[in-house]
Amino acid sequence: MLRNHIKIAFRTLSRNKGFTFINITGLAVGLAVCIMIMLYVTHEMSYDRFHKNGARIFNIHASVKLGGNTLNMAYMSYAAGSMIKQNNPMVEDYMRTLAYFRPTVVSNPTSPENKFAADKLLFADVGFFNFYSFKLLSGDASDVLKAPFSVVISRDMAKKYFGNANPVGQLLTIKTDSAYTYHITGVAENAPSNSSIDFNFVASTSSLLTMKEATMYTGAQGISFGSFAVNLLLKNVSDTGQLKRNLQAMAKKDKSFDEISYSLSPIADNHLKSNFGDSSNIKYLRIFPLVAVLILLLALVNYMSLSTARATLRAKEVGVRKVSGASRKSIAMQFYVESALFTGISFVLGYCLCYLCKPWFLNVLQLKIDNSFLYSPMVLGLMFALLVITVLIAGSYPSLVLSAFKPVITLKDKMSTQAGGATVRKVFTTLQFAISVGLIICGIIIDRQLYYFRHADTGLNRDNIVMLPAGANLAKNYQAFKKDISDLAGIANVVTSHHTMFKGYDMFWVAGKTKQEQSVGIINVIGDNNYIPVLGLKWKYPPAPNTSIIGRQKVVINELAVSKLHLPANPVGNYLDDGNKKYEIMGVLKNFNFTSMSDELKPLALFTMADTTNFWARQGCTLLAKIKPHTNLPSLLAKMQGIYKKYDQDTPFEYTFMDDAFNLQYKAEDRLAAIFSLFTYITVILATMGLFGLAAFTIEQRTKEIGIRKILGASLSSIGTLLSVDFLKLVLLSIIIASPIAWWAMHNWLQNFAYRIAIPWWVFTAAGIIAMLTAVITVSYHAIKAGLANPVDSLRSE
Structure with a gap:
């Protein structure tokens, strides 16, 4: 039976090439966007969850009040970790890390003339590779950072400085405040892309303490603020409450500030919930999933609308099968198999499209995702779930509608009296254009806000000024x-x-x-x-x-x-x-x-x-x-x-133009605008494709009516107007629905900026005109084609 269903599905697919192309292409584009966004969101949500003891690792940070000002402190003093462990038995271990932020130059002593500007130099305590779950390719996790001036380098750095030779036991010169020779004691796998702790070089903290600038980092000897990120490993997750109470009691004794409070947060919250560092990508996590759902919904609406629109062409098939004894369940299964085949082909094409566009998408977001993450069981499971959900949704409505046809009605050719399907298709079309109009409005407002940033008078002359840092x-x-x-x-x-x-x-x-x-x-x-x-x-x-x-x-x-x-x-x-x-x-x-x-x-x-x-x-x-x-x-x-x-x-020669540095402050908004523009184009294209297919089918059903009108003297313009007006009413309704929703969304988004534009009225007019013109051009193609056709051909069968 299944084999027979698949044969019929392939025949249907090959018999209606135009509708098949629109259906598969539209759904493939929607799935490609959904897969890309799913990968991005899943990657962002997976940060630091690969650590074996991740559930028991917590960051410590503080907030202080000084007068009327509240300051958040992400880094603690060198002494903080050991003192907290000593006074709190529920703390099993602690780890201090310092990400070196000054310019660094690294060279291989055997070829000192080859110097490279380096970044991601991390100073860490002895048990770094036991505390976290970073993979050591060579070296003993307990000993690699034991001695002063010992360093573990990443696999990429080993390749860069030593080629295919084993770097363990070799020397490396790292210039910070002065040039120091480090002994390479291990090689680590590159830090995963979903790790908030990143490194190329991990040097022992004891090295830092012997440098000229050591006092700058060791700071206060008590529990205070400093330069070190301090993580605590608790014996039990349930101990967090008691530790927080102990920290608050400690804070009350500190009279250095008007008010001070210490807090704990799981290491998994480092990336998404931290108030420190560059978390500009985080604001996309609320926007992009919604856009992905809307685009996939739009593609599915396209599929279901065109599938049910062509139901009349298969009504007699359903009627004959029912008269022959087929049950509604078996007919529904047939259409589900067809939907599964269409969706499966679309999914494969969508994945290929996602693979081709992924480098651009990640480049715009300035994001790196490891290949190992892309093919992890979690991601593959989510991909399979997306496929199953798409098949279920795409096949549900067409199979229910087509399997419900009554044999008496279908075999007497009275399908035209059934108006329910036409109403649903009108709802679908309105929904499609409402999504498109809403995204057009949002895209224009985002662009206007960025234009305002770059052209507002800031009271500062930024033109033609180059900035050169002096080390x-x-x-x-x-x-x-x-x-x-x-x-x-x-x-x-x-x-x-x-x-x-x-x-x-x-x-x-x-x-x-x-x-x-x-x-x-x-x-x-x-x-x-x-x-x-x-x-x-x-x-x-x-x-x-x-x-x-x-x-x-x-x-x-x-x-x-x-x-x-x-x-x-x-x-x-x-x-x-x-x-x-x-x-x-x-x-x-x-x-x-x-x-x-x-x-x-x-x-x-x-x-x-x-x-x-x-x-x-x-x-x-x-x-x-x-x-x-x-x-x-x-x-x-x-x-x-x-x-x-x-x-x-x-030190490498580095320069920045002041206007570039100014514009770089809005990189998150630039990324959002670029991605949003792409999404807007996709929604307009999908809506146009859906309208194109639906208009073709609707006009095909009215071919004889058009022939009669032509014989009675109707002009080409009157026929075009007649066929277009119904669709334009739906587009106008979609504009009315989308405009207040888009205004509300953009009004809330603009509240994130101290300086912002007022939403202009013409944005809604422009979006409406774009939608109306798109609809007119799409429908007019079929209307003109029908109007130019010879009425004799359409009436020959009467």
Whole structure:
């Protein structure tokens, strides 16, 4: 019986090539999108769940209140882990790791001329490979990090620095604050792509403690804040409650801050629920699954709509089979087999399409997914579940409808009097275009918000400014380096800044004038005497004539700082007091965006240091070079690189244009816009394909009516209008349904941004026009084709 069903299904598939193409292609595209998003969401949800003891591993972090400000602290002091274990018997073990964030250069001592800029250097305690479930390819997990200056390298790094030779026992030079020789004691498998702990090199913590900069990281000797991520392994998961109570009791004894609280979170929450680090992909987890469901639903609606639309062509087949004794169950099974065949072919095509598009999709998301994860039992199980669900949904409605036909009605050719199927198809068409219109509206609003970010007046001149970070080596000769850069023909001016613009800042706390009990956090910016003019900052209240603003005891603040600190309207001559020093306010700048426009503007204090001071060499800095118009950039950058290498041969030459750094702050929104645009195109194409097939079938059913109208003198335009108006009513209804839903969704999305657009009315009009034009063009093709047909051919059978 099953074999017979499959034969009939193949015959149906080959007999109706046009509808088969639309059905299979539409469903394949929908499944491809659904598979891609399913892989992404599953990967994000699987972070850190591969650790053997993952259920018992918890992060410790803290929140402190200082005045009216709450700060979240992700990292603890070096002493915190051991002290917590010592005072809490429910803690079985602890692990401290420090991800080294400064520039690192690595080389093989046998060929020191081949130096590479390296990243993902991790300092960790001795039991790192026992505490976590990272796979060691060689070396003893208990001993590899025992000795100072021992290091375990990843499989990729072993290949990079030693080729096919065994690196264990070899030496590797790693330059941090100075160059140190490390003994390679093991090789580890590359960290999985779904691990929040990533590494190329894992060095022993005892190495860090012997470096020149050790005191910077060891910090306070008690349980406090520092540079180490501290994870605790509990004896039992149920011990978390008692440990939290112990930590809170400890926090109450700490009088360093107004209020402090410690908290625990499972290691599996590191990626998705942490308030620290770059979690920009997380915001997609709520949006993309919904879009995947909508696109798959749209593709399934296409399939079911076209399948039931062609039911009249198979009505007599069903009637004959029922008269011959076939049960409704056997007929339903036949159509389910056909649906399974269609869906199976679509699934294979969808998977192939997903495989081809996956590199682009992951590149846009700036995400890496290991092949081992793609073919893991969990992912394969989800793929099979998706196939089964699709088969069940796709086959349910057509099989129920077709198997329910009554033999008397079908054999007397009275199917045209059954209006239920037409109503369902109208609902399907309205749903399809509602989804498309909704995504078009959302896509336009996202694009407008990004346009607003990039073209709003931020009060800062970002054009043609290149930023060059100066590391420890370069800082020793910074003045000479700065002069050589400023002497280049293409450079208009140079500025020295403590931080790279839009890539971080320091803060300090100042008491307000009228609310002494509340301290206000203020961004601390340090620049030289060219900082204000070159960056185009505007004065609200300039310094008094012939007054210098240079000096560590002098400060320039922005308008918001005046407001937050409750200072006089013109505070020039007043002082800021951070509890240790007083700073004279020399002037007030108009507000400018030093950070992303997604965030609220912050109070800011600018300290001006002379460009000749040794501060820049001691603290590090960034050189901002203003480039003259019409300059040959490749040639200029090559000259700048030559000067850079003259003073620092070890550190790679890196530069960033300020406008690129500004735009990089919106990378999450850029990714969302790119993916959303693709999804929008797909939904419009799917809706158009569905309407194309449905219009073809509907007009085919009215061929004789069109022939009679032509004979009676109907024009081509009147026939086109007659055939189009019913579909356009459905599209108009879909616009009415989709518009308020899309407005609500985008209104909520825009609340995530401190600076946002007002949703313009024309967005809904534009989306409606696009949908109406798409429908008109799609239906008109069939209407014109029917109108140009010879009526004699359509009436010949009468």
